[in-house]
Amino acid sequence: MPSQKKGKIQNELNPRTTEYEFLGPPGAFLITFGVPLTVYALFFGCSESSGGCPPPLASIPERFTTALSDCAFWSNLWDTQAALIYLAWYAFCVVAWTILPGDWVEGVTMRTGEKKKYKINAFSTFLLALGLAVGYIYRNGPQSFTFLYEKWVGFVTASLVMSVAQGLAVYVGSFRKGALLALGGNSGNFIYDFYIGRELNPSIGSFDIKSFNELRPGLILWTLVNISMACEQTVRTGGVSDAMWLVLLFQGWYVADGLYNEPAILTTMDITTDGFGFMLSVGDLTWVPFVYSLQARFLVFRPVELGSGLYQYFDNESQIPRYLGVLSILFVNALGYWIFREANGEKNDFRNGKNPKNLQYFTTESGSKLLTTGWWGRSRHPNYFGDLVMALAWSLPTGFTTPVTYFYVVYFTVLLVHRQRRDEEACEKKYGKDWAKYKKMVPYRIIPYVY
Structure with missing residues (x-):
């Protein structure tokens, strides 16, 4: 027995x-x-x-x-x-x-x-x-x-x-x-x-x-x-x-x-x-x-030396100061990292019982709490958005002579969309009708106002 x-x-x-x-x-x-x-x-x-x-x-x-x-x-x-x-x-x-x-x-x-x-x-x-x-x-x-x-x-x-x-x-x-x-x-x-x-x-x-x-x-x-x-x-x-x-x-x-x-x-x-x-x-x-x-x-x-090779795709005669090419790509990566780190920081603080930004949240019938303001009020996966912006910044230094070096951006987009769908299927099973209510409060999946 x-x-x-x-x-x-x-x-x-x-x-x-x-x-x-x-x-x-x-x-x-x-x-x-x-x-x-x-x-x-x-x-x-x-x-x-x-x-x-x-x-x-x-x-x-x-x-x-x-x-x-x-x-x-x-x-x-x-x-x-x-x-x-x-x-x-x-x-x-x-x-x-x-x-x-x-x-x-x-x-x-x-x-x-x-x-x-x-x-x-x-x-x-x-x-x-x-x-x-x-x-x-x-x-x-x-x-x-x-x-x-x-x-x-x-x-x-x-x-x-x-x-x-x-x-x-x-x-x-x-x-x-x-x-x-x-x-x-x-x-x-x-x-x-x-x-x-x-x-x-x-x-x-x-x-x-x-x-x-x-x-x-x-x-x-x-x-x-x-x-x-x-x-x-x-x-x-x-x-x-x-x-x-x-x-x-x-x-x-x-x-x-x-x-x-x-x-x-x-x-x-x-x-x-x-x-x-x-x-x-x-x-x-x-x-x-x-x-x-x-x-x-x-x-x-x-x-590739930035400032010349980066822009030959648009105009072979176009030359800009190298530092502008470097700074522009640095800005793209910094933007992505800021979104990624801020979003993850809000999530981790909230999971650990902290809410320094006084973010609003939605309480489900099971007692779980879902953020509805801050980065997590802009989309349901804002950290993925930051990841994608960084991915673009990693490919930009290679210029525009071939799409192959942007393979990572395309692949990563497919990967994150797939993960987002898997995660939301699990949330729908877990929260039931509360998840439908939450999606109305936070309608965008990854990129605010786009997807």
Whole structure:
């Protein structure tokens, strides 16, 4: 009887998933193969070896298929040295998590009634990695840190192998007794559950695999990749262009801000709702460092000096002072960051029982409170709006000669709209008729007066 009772309780905690996302198993299958192919396509479609970035996006698939027919592609696909370096990098992040001091912070209450604790030391890991990289470059020169550019394909492959290995490992581990599954990842279909993530919080002792991957190996590597691109540009041209400096500043600050505010991630959908599977693994380890750094990689073989190159798209004879180009892009990024940080600050203060701005709110029948003034009165996801403005600022330093470097802006827009819809579907189930009332009070989803 006791074992039957435990089994019943476990079934109640882990109900079978009946609703699919991403078009179900066929969509999961296509994305599982489509994401790696897209990463490689962006490289071969926009790289020095392929003649730069093409003006039309339509030519990227043709360039990629041409690369696939080239023996050089397959010989460069696996690089043992790059794989070993990547493995050492991942191990470094694990060791840093283990030995560096950090507070243990509780996450949200789970379905079991428990609260999982997370070690907060991602920012100190970032500072350590940054200090070691800068010291290495200072001692050995910028040419010593260009290997990330030179072995790009090998590093992408190594990160993909790690992503698949982790996805399979956590999927198999999710079948052990007592595992708390994600509500959306227990469909019984291997392809879908492997992709979406079957277990909510796969862990090895106190080491939480999902939160670790979310903020450390890929996010910090993104900054190191950008630094490597700047080193490669220095070796070629004798210095770093102002456009490259802006990309380094914007994206480096974004990473540092996210790592410094590490506890904020504990309330996001990735941590509270989604399981950890191939979707998050490949997103954290491959997509973030090797797609988000596209602008810096482009600027290696197509250096841009702001004030002239930025405006050649409009008028080849037009020349403006360089500082105006720099200041205009700085303003766009600062605007986005201000919206992003102010909106998140209002939300975090309110969740912690603080309301320094005396913002108005709407109380639902369940007792939950929803902000209706301030940034959260302008739209239901104002932090997404700030994110999108920053994304635009990261691409502007590359100029307007190709749309490829704006891929991140387009992708991020699709991603955030999808997240907004998922979040609002969950809120509609949670709040019922109160959510319809709230939407009338705050009608805009992300961008005020637009969407």
